[in-house]
Amino acid sequence: MNAPLHADTLRRPIPAACLDALRALFGERFSIAQAVREHHGHDESPYPDVLPDAVVFALSTEEVAAFARICNEYRVPVVPYGAGSSLEGHLLPVQGGITLDLSRMNAVLALNAEDFTVTVQAGVTRKQLNEEIRDTGLFFPVDPGADASLGGMAATRASGTNAVRYGTMRENVVSLTVVTADGRVVRTARRAPKSSAGYDLTRIFVGSEGTLGIITEVTVKLYPQPEAVSAAVCNFPSLGDAVDSVIEIMQMGIPVARVEFMDEHAVRSVNLHSKLALRETPLLVFEFHGSAAGVQEHAQAVQAIVREHGAMDFDWAERPEDRSRLWAARHNAYFAGLQLRPGCRASTTDVCVPISALADCVRETAQDLAGAPFPFTIVGHVGDGNFHVLMLLDPDSAEEWQASERINHALVRRAIAADGTCTGEHGVGLHKMQFLEEEHGADALALMRSLKHAFDPNNILNPGKIFHW
Known part of the structure; x- marks a missing residue:
């Protein structure tokens, strides 16, 4: 008995023109193969497998931006995918659409050891990062049980065994590069240790579970071993x-x-x-x-x-x-x-x-x-x-x-x-949606929903998660 999916799961048809545009952009990194779709259609949650209509493997922020513009034009759902280790149904494409696999975006872009920060692409995993910086005398402490990607860890506001001393992803993400639903590229903050300049966009995207933007780069804090x-x-x-x-x-x-x-x-x-x-x-x-x-x-x-x-x-x-x-x-x-x-x-x-x-x-x-x-x-x-x-x-x-x-x-x-x-x-994913209003109240939930409508007016980014549209 798999867990029943909630009602907001009507699959949207995907225009052939959208698939053709993505195939032209990504070539062999665009796949509709059954095995590839099955691999991206399940996680560690109790929910049944839900297969995407296609899977795209991106290599850069620029490719992700072009991908988002095409999907937004055709109103096609987009589900970002990192390591596939989520527990609450986050990555299941419950309304169909395209899974965007970011695992090949796995480069360490800039190590600033003297500032105790490092910038990585979203597909870098926590074990990979610590292996690559081991000789610096620094380490990244956030350690969920799975070898999750840092993009996914930021998106779910992940934690782990070290959080009691070093904090969660909320405390350890310095800045993000995010692609919006309509394909704009936004850097949420600089690397300064603190700032009072404008809204804290970084904290808005940390924990947004892929519903407000697609995280492509993450700058995190490092600590001395x-x-x-x-x-x-x-x-x-x-x-x-x-x-x-x-x-x-x-x-x-x-x-x-x-x-x-x-x-x-x-x-x-x-x-x-x-x-x-x-x-x-x-x-x-x-x-x-x-x-x-x-x-x-x-x-x-x-x-x-x-x-x-x-x-x-x-x-x-x-x-x-x-x-x-x-x-x-x-x-x-x-x-x-x-x-x-x-x-x-x-x-x-x-x-x-x-x-x-x-x-x-x-x-x-x-x-x-x-x-x-x-x-x-x-x-x-x-x-x-x-x-x-x-x-x-x-x-x-x-x-x-x-x-x-x-x-x-x-x-x-x-x-x-x-x-x-x-x-x-x-x-939250799918499993905890029903509890958000009880925890936050109707007015706070309405404010969250207003953010979703403002950031993603066509509801293409991981639709059906956190709350109903």
Whole structure:
């Protein structure tokens, strides 16, 4: 049972003249092959595959601008595509149209190490960027579990395990180059550390999920690689004890670089997938960055706090290879979870709440899940109040889908009631559309819709996402 698509999914006919113009512009990089369309017609969401009418592979901002002008002229929907790792149906062409694949736009354009910035094309992935700048002594810290493209990460306002110390894409994008719906090329800001000049266009496009413009270049902040890094795993007798300890750590202002939570089901899946031997109880994974003395001091302070909350142990991952293996396992927790139920369809959801509300939100969600008719895992970037639920559903069971949605709705409404948000990092896409008005109010939603109408009057940019036209 795939998740049902909402009503705003009427496919638009594509004039032959539009396809001919795109074929002439892109040559062999224009494709209507079934296999290519199928590859671009699904993501990691629970929704059924939706194939585009054609796929175009762009190489430059100028090509993207020419592409946009043609599609806008013929009122043809455009869906930007990066690495295909979205979780909420962002890249599904629910109204048909052309998928614009930006993965071949993968050049690092300008490294300004002395200014701690780098400018890349939208198709550069986070792992590729860090590999290319490794010798500079700098790194880019935003690390969603998938090896996502930076253009896609900006479009979804992505986050990750390092966000508690280094922030999300919202804090780390300096400037964007964006192609508008009618094919104009806009640079949203300069590289100055701050500016008071005009509206903050960068923040408007960050998190817009391809509905306001097509991001083709991204300038992001870089950070010095820390002098010392230390990681540790800490098990707890209960989920609540683990979360309570994180709340106290954050309220004490101890500068942890990462603090990740896994429930016992997630630990079991990670052990099986990554061949680890972690104790299968709720656990926290910590990482500390800084000077050798600072790392030791912060780790000792954290140890004292977790012991007060019933921590069973505090096992260090001292060697770089041990840390890498541990964090690779955490980043692969989604795929590890899928192996708990082979052949399943995964429905994922995430929320973010003020840190003071986190413990109650996690506990009540775990209680809801205890009676679920399907396996599940809970993981979270709990240092910033964000956690995720992975529900592993029988694809032939409508009852399981309905049960998962009841749990999702209860979780989201619990988060909103705590002055939190329906999604901390996955984005809205298709799955969270129904919650935006509840979170923001009708007037704010109307203002967002006015922006969409102003930026994209013909509704060609990723239509049917975030809210109804």
